[in-house]
Amino acid sequence: MIRGPVIGEVWTTRKAPGLSGRKLVLVAVRADSQLTGRVVVAIDTLDARTGEEVTVSFGSGARNVIAPGPDNREVLADAAVSVLVDGEE
């Protein structure tokens, strides 16, 4: 997983059917306190707001955010917002 702030949103019309209705957000990857410069696109089901710190899960972890369970192999998701971060120490 990575974490970092939501920095924006992506709107699409022409897309794979499995993405239809999904909100896509841009997340800047943070390592320690610095942003690394990498940006990922993640499916957001938690209604994350721009500026909010989140974690993004990849691969089957992302599918488990969208549709938890053993039979989610056909779910189109390789990155999904999994946590809205409140704080850390």
Place this chain on the structure above:
Amino acid sequence: MFLARVVGSVWSTVKWPEIGGLKLLLVRPYSLEDLAKERAPEKDLVVCADVLDAGVGDDVVIAYGHAARVAVSQVLGESERPNVPIDAAIVAVVDRVQVTLPEKPPERG
């Protein structure tokens, strides 16, 4: 997934049979700096399958891994396609991107 700009394509005659008929495009991922400066990305290059008929200059969303094969399968409607030996595919063509930078650069002069 990541956001990228389509910059070209690759073609081949010798390939794994399962990959036959798939268009392969060259894309450059956007970095934070590219988005901040509203410029086209210039670094890195990724080859990905395209079943959405994207073209050079389009901004697209790329998925990796199993999700890439699921997308190809969904669009082509072929159940055998999940075995295609790709691990990156265009899953959406971008209409609009809205970016709000997390830390504004210091104002000058």
